[in-house]
Amino acid sequence: MNDAPPTDADLLAHAVAEARAGLAEGGIPIGAALVQADGTVLGTGRNRRVQMESATRHGETDCLENVGRLPAGVYAASTMVTTLSPCDMCTGAILLYGIPRVVIGENRNFVGGEDYLRSRGVEVVVLDDPECIDFMGGFIRDHPSLWNEDIGVED
Numbered sequence: 001m002n003d004a005p006p007t008d009a010d011l012l013a014h015a016v017a018e019a020r021a022g023l024a025e026g027g028i029p030i031g032a033a034l035v036q037a038d039g040t041v042l043g044t045g046r047n048r049r050v051q052m053e054s055a056t057r058h059g060e061t062d063c064l065e066n067v068g069r070l071p072a073g074v075y076a077a078s079t080m081v082t083t084l085s086p087c088d089m090c091t092g093a094i095l096l097y098g099i100p101r102v103v104i105g106e107n108r109n110f111v112g113g114e115d116y117l118r119s120r121g122v123e124v125v126v127l128d129d130p131e132c133i134d135f136m137g138g139f140i141r142d143h144p145s146l147w148n149e150d151i152g153v154e155d
Contacts, residue, residue, distance in 0.1 A: 006039040008103045008125055011081045014044050015105065016131060018059065019083045022046035028143075028150050029135050032059035032082040034067050034075075034099075042078065043067035049150060058150075059083065060090035064097070075099050083132045085112040087151060095120055105132030109140055110151065 011033065018031025030047040045063030048054060057065070060082055075097040080086075083105035086094060091113030094102060101123040107114065114124050140147045148154065 005037070006035075008081075008127060009129075011035050011039070011079065011103055012083070012105050012127060012129060012132075014041055015059070015081045015083045016129075018044045018046035018063075019132070019135065022048065022051075022059075023135065023139065025051050027051050028146065029139050030059035030082070030084045032063040032080060034063055035079050035081055036074070037077055037079070042070070042074070047150070050146070056089065058087060058090050060086055061093055064093055072098060079103055081105075083129075084136055085110055085114055085126075086117075087112045091116055094122065101125070103127065105129040106136065108133050109136045 014033035015031040019029040022031060023029035027050040028047040033044045034042045036042060043063055043066040045059055045066045047059045048057040048062050060080060078099055079101040080094055080099045081103040085104050085107035094117065102117060104124065104126045106129055107126050117124050
Protein backbone atom coordinates (compact mmCIF):
# COMPACT_ATOMS: atom_id res chain seq x y z
CA MET A 1 0.00 0.00 0.00
CA ASN A 2 1.37 3.39 -1.02
CA ASP A 3 0.61 6.11 1.52
CA ALA A 4 2.77 8.72 -0.21
CA PRO A 5 1.00 12.02 -0.77
CA PRO A 6 0.10 12.80 -4.37
CA THR A 7 2.65 14.64 -6.47
CA ASP A 8 1.97 18.01 -8.04
CA ALA A 9 1.61 16.19 -11.38
CA ASP A 10 -1.04 13.94 -9.81
CA LEU A 11 -2.90 17.03 -8.60
CA LEU A 12 -2.64 18.67 -12.01
CA ALA A 13 -4.49 15.73 -13.56
CA HIS A 14 -7.70 16.94 -11.87
CA ALA A 15 -7.35 20.39 -13.44
CA VAL A 16 -6.44 18.94 -16.84
CA ALA A 17 -9.60 16.80 -16.81
CA GLU A 18 -11.64 19.97 -16.20
CA ALA A 19 -9.84 21.82 -19.00
CA ARG A 20 -10.60 18.99 -21.43
CA ALA A 21 -14.26 19.03 -20.37
CA GLY A 22 -14.45 22.78 -20.93
CA LEU A 23 -12.97 22.49 -24.40
CA ALA A 24 -15.42 19.70 -25.26
CA GLU A 25 -18.27 22.04 -24.22
CA GLY A 26 -17.02 24.76 -26.57
CA GLY A 27 -15.33 26.75 -23.82
CA ILE A 28 -11.83 27.89 -23.01
CA PRO A 29 -9.61 24.98 -21.88
CA ILE A 30 -8.54 26.09 -18.42
CA GLY A 31 -9.21 23.90 -15.41
CA ALA A 32 -8.55 24.13 -11.69
CA ALA A 33 -8.78 22.11 -8.49
CA LEU A 34 -8.60 23.04 -4.82
CA VAL A 35 -6.76 20.31 -2.94
CA GLN A 36 -5.92 19.74 0.72
CA ALA A 37 -2.38 18.81 1.77
CA ASP A 38 -3.31 15.12 2.06
CA GLY A 39 -4.49 15.09 -1.56
CA THR A 40 -8.20 15.33 -0.84
CA VAL A 41 -9.83 17.22 -3.70
CA LEU A 42 -12.25 19.75 -2.26
CA GLY A 43 -13.58 20.64 -5.68
CA THR A 44 -12.79 21.35 -9.28
CA GLY A 45 -13.84 23.85 -11.90
CA ARG A 46 -13.23 25.04 -15.42
CA ASN A 47 -13.48 28.23 -17.37
CA ARG A 48 -17.21 28.52 -18.13
CA ARG A 49 -17.40 32.06 -19.43
CA VAL A 50 -18.72 30.88 -22.80
CA GLN A 51 -20.98 28.13 -21.49
CA MET A 52 -22.60 30.28 -18.79
CA GLU A 53 -22.35 33.68 -20.52
CA SER A 54 -20.40 34.71 -17.42
CA ALA A 55 -18.02 37.58 -16.88
CA THR A 56 -16.21 35.89 -14.00
CA ARG A 57 -16.27 32.10 -14.36
CA HIS A 58 -12.58 31.47 -14.96
CA GLY A 59 -11.15 28.09 -13.97
CA GLU A 60 -10.10 29.14 -10.49
CA THR A 61 -13.21 31.17 -9.69
CA ASP A 62 -15.47 28.38 -10.96
CA CYS A 63 -13.56 25.96 -8.75
CA LEU A 64 -14.02 28.19 -5.70
CA GLU A 65 -17.72 28.57 -6.46
CA ASN A 66 -18.10 24.81 -6.84
CA VAL A 67 -16.29 24.19 -3.55
CA GLY A 68 -18.64 26.57 -1.78
CA ARG A 69 -18.16 28.47 1.42
CA LEU A 70 -15.39 27.09 3.61
CA PRO A 71 -13.75 28.14 6.89
CA ALA A 72 -10.64 30.27 6.38
CA GLY A 73 -8.47 27.52 7.86
CA VAL A 74 -9.40 25.13 5.08
CA TYR A 75 -8.26 27.55 2.39
CA ALA A 76 -5.10 28.26 4.39
CA ALA A 77 -4.21 24.55 4.27
CA SER A 78 -4.96 24.02 0.58
CA THR A 79 -3.34 24.27 -2.84
CA MET A 80 -4.95 25.78 -5.91
CA VAL A 81 -3.99 23.78 -8.97
CA THR A 82 -4.57 25.36 -12.36
CA THR A 83 -3.65 24.47 -15.91
CA LEU A 84 -2.64 28.05 -16.77
CA SER A 85 -0.99 30.91 -14.90
CA PRO A 86 -3.79 32.74 -13.03
CA CYS A 87 -5.01 36.07 -14.36
CA ASP A 88 -5.30 39.13 -12.13
CA MET A 89 -8.87 38.26 -11.09
CA CYS A 90 -7.96 34.71 -10.12
CA THR A 91 -4.77 35.89 -8.44
CA GLY A 92 -6.92 38.19 -6.32
CA ALA A 93 -9.25 35.35 -5.35
CA ILE A 94 -6.28 33.19 -4.32
CA LEU A 95 -4.98 36.02 -2.14
CA LEU A 96 -8.41 36.91 -0.75
CA TYR A 97 -8.93 33.39 0.55
CA GLY A 98 -5.37 33.00 1.81
CA ILE A 99 -4.50 30.00 -0.33
CA PRO A 100 -0.79 29.56 0.36
CA ARG A 101 0.27 27.44 -2.61
CA VAL A 102 -0.48 27.45 -6.34
CA VAL A 103 0.54 24.75 -8.80
CA ILE A 104 0.47 25.93 -12.42
CA GLY A 105 0.45 23.59 -15.40
CA GLU A 106 2.05 26.14 -17.71
CA ASN A 107 2.91 29.79 -18.16
CA ARG A 108 4.35 29.86 -21.68
CA ASN A 109 1.09 30.92 -23.34
CA PHE A 110 0.13 33.40 -20.62
CA VAL A 111 1.83 34.74 -17.50
CA GLY A 112 -0.59 36.11 -14.95
CA GLY A 113 -0.05 37.31 -11.41
CA GLU A 114 2.71 34.89 -10.43
CA ASP A 115 5.14 37.57 -9.29
CA TYR A 116 2.44 39.26 -7.24
CA LEU A 117 1.51 35.96 -5.61
CA ARG A 118 5.17 35.36 -4.72
CA SER A 119 5.50 38.89 -3.35
CA ARG A 120 2.59 38.13 -1.02
CA GLY A 121 4.20 34.94 0.27
CA VAL A 122 2.38 32.39 -1.89
CA GLU A 123 4.44 29.41 -3.03
CA VAL A 124 4.15 29.20 -6.82
CA VAL A 125 5.14 26.00 -8.62
CA VAL A 126 5.19 25.95 -12.43
CA LEU A 127 5.22 22.43 -13.89
CA ASP A 128 5.75 23.42 -17.54
CA ASP A 129 3.43 20.56 -18.52
CA PRO A 130 3.62 19.75 -22.27
CA GLU A 131 -0.07 18.81 -22.52
CA CYS A 132 -1.18 22.08 -20.93
CA ILE A 133 1.15 24.04 -23.19
CA ASP A 134 -0.12 22.29 -26.31
CA PHE A 135 -3.85 22.51 -25.75
CA MET A 136 -3.76 26.13 -24.58
CA GLY A 137 -1.45 27.16 -27.42
CA GLY A 138 -3.69 25.46 -29.94
CA PHE A 139 -6.76 27.12 -28.49
CA ILE A 140 -5.19 30.58 -28.61
CA ARG A 141 -4.09 29.99 -32.20
CA ASP A 142 -7.51 28.72 -33.30
CA HIS A 143 -9.66 31.16 -31.29
CA PRO A 144 -7.70 34.41 -30.80
CA SER A 145 -10.78 36.63 -30.39
CA LEU A 146 -12.29 34.43 -27.70
CA TRP A 147 -8.95 34.23 -25.90
CA ASN A 148 -8.50 38.01 -26.01
CA GLU A 149 -12.01 38.47 -24.62
CA ASP A 150 -11.22 36.07 -21.79
CA ILE A 151 -8.17 38.04 -20.66
CA GLY A 152 -9.70 41.47 -21.27
CA VAL A 153 -7.74 42.45 -24.38
CA GLU A 154 -9.31 44.20 -27.35
CA ASP A 155 -8.88 42.56 -30.76
